[in-house]
Amino acid sequence: MxxxxxxxxxxxxxxxxxxxxxxxxxxxxxxxxxxxxxxxxxxxxxxxxxxxxxxxxxAKKSYVLASNDWKKQPTVVTVKDVEIGSKKVIVAAGPCAVESEEQVLTTAKAVKRAGASLLRGGAYKPRTSPYSFQGLGEEGVKILKRVGDEVGLPIVTEIMDTRDSAIFTQYVDMIQIGARNAQNFSLLKEVGKLGKPVLLKRGMGNTVEEWLQAAEYILLEGNGNTVLCERGIRTFEKSTRFTLDIGGMVAAKLMTHLPICADPSHPAGKRELVHSLALAAVAAGADMLLVEVHPRPEKALSDSEQQLTPESFEVLMDRIRALARALGRDA
Amino acid sequence: MxxxxxxxxxxxxxxxxxxxxxxxxxxxxxxxxxxxxxxxxxxxxxxxxxxxxxxxxxAKKSYVLASNDWKKQPTVVTVKDVEIGSKKVIVAAGPCAVESEEQVLTTAKAVKRAGASLLRGGAYKPRTSPYSFQGLGEEGVKILKRVGDEVGLPIVTEIMDTRDSAIFTQYVDMIQIGARNAQNFSLLKEVGKLGKPVLLKRGMGNTVEEWLQAAEYILLEGNGNTVLCERGIRTFEKSTRFTLDIGGMVAAKLMTHLPICADPSHPAGKRELVHSLALAAVAAGADMLLVEVHPRPEKALSDSEQQLTPESFEVLMDRIRALARALGRDA
Amino acid sequence: MxxxxxxxxxxxxxxxxxxxxxxxxxxxxxxxxxxxxxxxxxxxxxxxxxxxxxxxxxAKKSYVLASNDWKKQPTVVTVKDVEIGSKKVIVAAGPCAVESEEQVLTTAKAVKRAGASLLRGGAYKPRTSPYSFQGLGEEGVKILKRVGDEVGLPIVTEIMDTRDSAIFTQYVDMIQIGARNAQNFSLLKEVGKLGKPVLLKRGMGNTVEEWLQAAEYILLEGNGNTVLCERGIRTFEKSTRFTLDIGGMVAAKLMTHLPICADPSHPAGKRELVHSLALAAVAAGADMLLVEVHPRPEKALSDSEQQLTPESFEVLMDRIRALARALGRDA
Amino acid sequence: MxxxxxxxxxxxxxxxxxxxxxxxxxxxxxxxxxxxxxxxxxxxxxxxxxxxxxxxxxAKKSYVLASNDWKKQPTVVTVKDVEIGSKKVIVAAGPCAVESEEQVLTTAKAVKRAGASLLRGGAYKPRTSPYSFQGLGEEGVKILKRVGDEVGLPIVTEIMDTRDSAIFTQYVDMIQIGARNAQNFSLLKEVGKLGKPVLLKRGMGNTVEEWLQAAEYILLEGNGNTVLCERGIRTFEKSTRFTLDIGGMVAAKLMTHLPICADPSHPAGKRELVHSLALAAVAAGADMLLVEVHPRPEKALSDSEQQLTPESFEVLMDRIRALARALGRDA
Structure with a gap:
């Protein structure tokens, strides 16, 4: 080719x-x-x-469009007025799952005040167990949208089914493909066609090369607004929920022109680890972070162990800013 | 619960x-x-x-319906007249991808003659690279159906998109969920609703428990005709394509009443390894095998390295039968 | 080279x-x-x-001597009168750890009666925790030797320290290198020099290629009496203690002339899984099995969960024999 | 207990x-x-x-002495006048292998000038292949010692055999246990008895808990001067040589009072990745770094791909210092 x-x-x-x-x-x-x-x-x-x-x-690789063989300068993905892949380290924050308008609004105000640029929250929730809270679905997306508009933050939320395209086109600023759908090729193609900015998570069992090939599915539909998100891989180590593959993230940066995001919350599994993983990702060159924040983590309907309180998130943002400046970036 | x-x-x-x-x-x-x-x-x-x-x-586990806590006797899944989970070890065989009616027909006759009970073949193909052959889609399903009818073998083929339900309902005897969609929960629910027998592959990055939880999604929709299929997990070892987790398969058998299938072709990656892995799986208690067979493997449009020739498959079937009898089973 | x-x-x-x-x-x-x-x-x-x-x-590979590039016919390793790598599947059995002469003697008689050809037992025990039972050391080796002589079984036991060479030379028929010393190159060289038959376990984090390179260290000292032993690798799966890599074992058989052993006990972790893993290994072509048997497993000072009772071992031997015959072998 | x-x-x-x-x-x-x-x-x-x-x-854990259940304040390990685990991030640098006095001297001067506090270099080299350069052994240790004395840097080098204790006692300031001997319990006990500061690498197939238990072997001999070193674990990802487990390192810091070191060179495998991994480790809280530097990496007898040039190391030290200060530390 x-x-x-x-x-x-x-x-x-x-x-x-x-x-x-x-x-x-x-x-x-x-x-x-x-x-x-x-x-x-x-x-x-x-x-x-x-x-x-x-x-x-x-084309020596199976990810021609995503590779930096043809496009040397880094891509900047724009979500409304937020630029991902530029000098500023962008932070998307919000609850694991949208539970209520009040919950999202409280969180959104807090994370915006602390310096987040995007509001994240799950409406359609891919849950390992069918007995876990499955999310509010369309209603959750609408809550996010209303709160995002009110607070002035673009929203990012996950799509799980090709049949939900219309809802995401109408309400969502950045569409997330989750780790469990990282090789759902029908969904990747569909999202490529929608044209909206995409946050593409790496599958927990996928290599860096497979992650870039997943992005290629989106780019091949003509949608170059794709941000890659490392969120931890499956390894034998059990002191963390997943192993955040900082090395794989750095290797990816050398292979692609697309911006890279890191999710420190899911690999941590425990909130005590989130700060350190977030800082490590920024030091390694992440352009964006995706952080779970909940007003009352202990009452959260999902991932209660790993969500930060708004207070802890504020401290984290201060540390990220200091670090970013030391690296010649901004946050 | x-x-x-x-x-x-x-x-x-x-x-x-x-x-x-x-x-x-x-x-x-x-x-x-x-x-x-x-x-x-x-x-x-x-x-x-x-x-x-x-x-x-x-319900102490997150896979209540799939567990053998309530249903002690093994489940027998019936696909037309084929019983999976009974005394006979069932073999499904056929090409990785449906390429043409002639190719499928040649293969189907050969595998039936050798003793296969089901015809497998991919019509919708989940390919890591968007530049790889993506399968014939609906036309491929129809070819499979026609050949299956002609030769007298029920067919099993993979679904990738919830929007394709109608096609699968009309033409397919057993619906496969592939490894890359093993946690595509929308698809699992949809397939649960269709009521047809399901062959559920384990995701390459999924634990045995997550595999059973995926089955639970299907059972919770009222569809108990589910066969679990081990097809290799991601590990550091690279002399094989994936690591066939015989131990995980055995552990699963102790946890569930559902029948278990093994796919020796994908973990092997090379046809020299397929026989040994197939025999190991049967010796460990597999109720079913899923084997890739192609009339001219070297010309195959996908997975050419790991598909058996019809001649090699015939030898394998003889060996499986000898082994099954030694174990007090049949094949 | x-x-x-x-x-x-x-x-x-x-x-x-x-x-x-x-x-x-x-x-x-x-x-x-x-x-x-x-x-x-x-x-x-x-x-x-x-x-x-x-x-x-x-020499295209880094394991020239261990590869079958130069030696096409399989190597038969002889331990006293026991031939490993020939038609008969050889079983070494015995307790995880030598605890007392009575315990070893009871076990030895039982496993010999059931058809085992070698007596195994740990005297120097590599324990993850310093607070676990560390083995009887030299006294344990002597107990094994006395019991082996009395019952008429050659013994196999693990060496942990280059300083213990003399003891192993004097008393032991087959020297085991454990998984945790699989890349202890000083020990590999030392054991190569001793000239005695070696049972070389694969490290839990080692590739098949590294395993063969470890064997190369022994062969390069002029000791060709080496049997490779697969005992499970580290993966994310936790329903078993380790993942028995049947595929890696089969791949190794295609690369080397050395005989291959499988240890079903350590990857199982639970005795309910041991039979199935043992049978799978034999079906996949293992020349030897290493099985933990204890007269009263529940009282064992180590690995009590995975040791078989003598009664269960007898049943296993019957099943192995039936399987071996179906494969054209013997046991 | x-x-x-x-x-x-x-x-x-x-x-x-x-x-x-x-x-x-x-x-x-x-x-x-x-x-x-x-x-x-x-x-x-x-x-x-x-x-x-x-x-x-x-004692609820199997690593009582290494845990921070009894010793809340972090341990500072002193190697001559260098304090590891205090405010300053300590960097040990030097060639993968000692090749000649000239090579070590050139490197030592350069890394000292750039700000390194310890001189590292391999004399006894654990090599996967017996045909790879095995190191200069005792002569290598003496070269390191002479250069360390001349330049004024304490030295750290790896021990591989219990029989080499005397050499290490006489010449070495900090004794390294390598990843391949991370569960060589005889060696751990021996090094515990020597009393010298120890740099204990995590085995590539070991969990964080096993790493702490390995340290416990050393502490139980009365030697508390132990620094833990994360150097990458074995995972399915192949774009890096090993997966630097930043999360495991952070988890360990929450479990132990011992200082933690990170080795960014071995997991990188390629020098382009070393800076980012080093910075990530410092951001995540590493107390020490172990970096491979060679005057002419392309001519190195081992690991030539991953060693930094002295010029690149100098740049790295500047970046580490900036980062450390942003985190309220020093370097």
Missing amino acids: ILYVLKDKSDYSTLVEKLNENSASFKVLNLYGKNLILAWPDQNTKGIIDSSIEIAVE | ILYVLKDKSDYSTLVEKLNENSASFKVLNLYGKNLILAWPDQNTKGIIDSSIEIAVE | ILYVLKDKSDYSTLVEKLNENSASFKVLNLYGKNLILAWPDQNTKGIIDSSIEIAVE | ILYVLKDKSDYSTLVEKLNENSASFKVLNLYGKNLILAWPDQNTKGIIDSSIEIAVE
Whole structure:
């Protein structure tokens, strides 16, 4: 496979003709303001040159669009007015699950005051047990939206079913793909088509390469507004809920132009560990953090052990800011 | 939570009344010909007795219905005339992906002749890379159906999207949930509602307990025709594609009444290893095997390294039969 | 590096001369009755031919001597009159730890009667906690030896310290390297020098390739009487104590000429799982099993959960024999 | 088991008498200037009180001495004049392997100039392959010692064999136990007896709890000068050599009073990742770093991919200092 990055405003009809003549298959895309053509197989694209081509990149990896082989400068994903992947370390915070408007509003005000830029909260909840609280669904999404509007924070929440597209298109600013759907390829394609910014979690059993390939599914639908989120992998170690793979996150940063987020809450499993994991992720270069905050964690309907209180979150934000500045960033 | 197994043909309206009086929540189900009531929370069900109750089982695990705490005898899942979980070790065989009617027909005849009881083949293919062959989709399902009918083998194939329910209901005898959708809870619920026999793969990053909880999602919709399929987990070892967790499979057998299948092809990754893994699984107590067979593996559009030739499959079936008999089973 | 397998009784002095002339480094060994010369680096051995050379094998792997690139026929390791790697599946059985002469004697008689060929038992015990029973040490070795002699079973027991060589040389028939010392290279070299048959366990965090490299340390000292023992690896799954890597064992069999043993007791962790794991290992091609048996498991000073009673072991031996025969082997 | 922390300068002979009267077993230790008595079993120590006892701590864990149940304040380990576990983040740097005096001297001067406090270097090298460079052994230790003296840096190097105790006692300031010997209990006991400061690496297949139990072996010999070193665990992820378990490191800090070190070089495997992992470890609370630096990494006899150049190390030290200050520490 070869990736042609086309010159701006160039007419690529001759190139398309040549591909057709050579019986090559191809797909035309527009990503980050650039026209792109993916063409294959190699024997049918060999020797093709055209004045519309800015650069031709041989696709050595199975994640061509997500790789930085063709796009050297880091991508900045914009969610309303929030820029992810720029100098400022962006923090999304909020409860694990949307439980009530009052709960979300209290949290939203507190995290905004402390410096969060996005409001997170689960409405459709992927729960290991069918007997656990399954979330408020559509009603939860609407609560998030109302609170986000009131407080002035864009919202990020998880989609679980392709049949829910319309709801997410209407109400949600950034759509999360959870770890358990990290290789739900139907959902990845669907979210790619919706065009909204995506927060793509890494599956707990997925390699970094598979994570980038999952992103490729989204980009291949023409949606380049994708942020990768490391949230811990499955290992033999049981003193933490999951093993936050800082090394994998750093390795990913060297392979892709997409911004990287870290979720310190799920791997911690216990709130005592959240601060240290959050700071480690920022020190390692994370562009964004996703932190669970609940006004009364001990009463939370899910993940009560790992959610921070608003007070603890405020302290964390101070520490993140100090750290970010020491690294030449901002928060 | 408590599980009431009700006496056959008993009137449980008084029990329902008592639960309502105590403000308990409950769900009425029919599984394996038994009426069941799941009721919670514990403080609201304490002390309730009723003549309709055969046994009351305290639900200590998050997979009550899938556990053998209440149903001691193993479940036999019937797919058309094929019994899974009985004395005979059942083998489902066929190509990784449906590529053409000719390919499926050749394979189906060969595996039937060798002793397979079910025809497997992928129509909707979950592929790690978006650039890999994505399967023939609906057309592939129809090919499988036609071939299955012609050859006289029930078919098993994978569903990937809740929006495809109608196709699977119409054409498919046993619906497979793949490893990558093992915690796609929307899909699990949907498949539970369809009522058809389900082959539920374990996710590559999932524990045995999570696998049983995934089955619980299906059973809770009233569908008890579920077979669990071990297909290898993610570990550090790289001489095999995945690590077939024979121990986890055996542990699961001690925890559940559901039949257990093993897929030796995916963990092997290389066809030289498939026979040994298949035999090991049968020796460890597997009720069913899922084996990839392709008429010309080297030309396969997916997983070409691990598919057996029809000749090799025939040898394997002979070995499985010898082994099964030595264990007091049949194949 | 290149491996020269020399013709029987040939004079290789000219070859040595040529190597010296080319400033190549080399090591002369005798393994399995063959004279071998390992020579390196490649640029200094290029073009060397000599009439003493039977075959010259380019060493592509870091486990040249352990690989079957040069030795195609499987190695049979002989411990007194017991042949490991031949048609018969060999079973070594006995208590986790030597606790008293009476305990060992009772067990030894029972396992011999049931068909075991070797007596196992721990004298020097590698315990995760310093507060656990550390074994009887030298006294334990002597008890094993006396009982082995009385009952007529060769003994296998674990060495933990290079300083204990003399004791093992004097009393022990087969020296075990435990999982926790699987990469204790000083100990591997020392055991290689002792010349006694070795049972080399795979480390719980080691790949198959590292396991073979550990064996290479022993073979490189001229000791080819090495049996590899799979005993479970560390994975995220917790329903078993370790994950018995049947696939890794099968992969190893394709890479090496050395016999392979499986230990079903440690990965099981619970005695209910031991039979199934043992049978799976035999079905997958294990040449030997290492099984923990204790006259009163519930009173055992270590691993009480996973040791079989003599009665259960007898049943297991019957099942192993039936299985082995179905596979064209013996037990 | 119970741990009696005794009052300073108190006479504990009456307590010993009482333990003897009750037929309790016990061990007397002196750690961190405190007299301690470990006594067991619980039924024989019940009700014992004595005026010499400052506090009695019920040992709920298998790492009593290493836990912070009895010693709340963090331990500071002193290597010559270097304090590990105090405000300053200590960096030990040097080549993977000692290759020559010139190589070590060049490196030592450079790392000292950049701010390192300890000189590291491998003399006895645990190599996965017997054909890899095995280190200079005793000669390597002497080179390290001479260079350390000349440059004014205490040295840390790895012991592999109990028979080498005398050499380490004579020449080495801090003795390292490597990952592959992390459960070599004979070596742990021996190093405990030597009394010198110990740097104890976590085994690549060991849990945090097992790591603390390994430390307990050392402390139980009366040697409290132990620093724990996280160096990456074995997981399925292959974009890094090992997975640096930052979460496990943080969890350990909550469980023990011992200082914690992180080795960013081995998990990285590639030098591009080392800075980010080092910074992440410091942000997460590491008291010490162990960094591989080589004057000409591309010519190194081992681990050439992951060693930093002196120039890159200097940049890293600047970044560490900035980070440490932002966290209220020093470096």
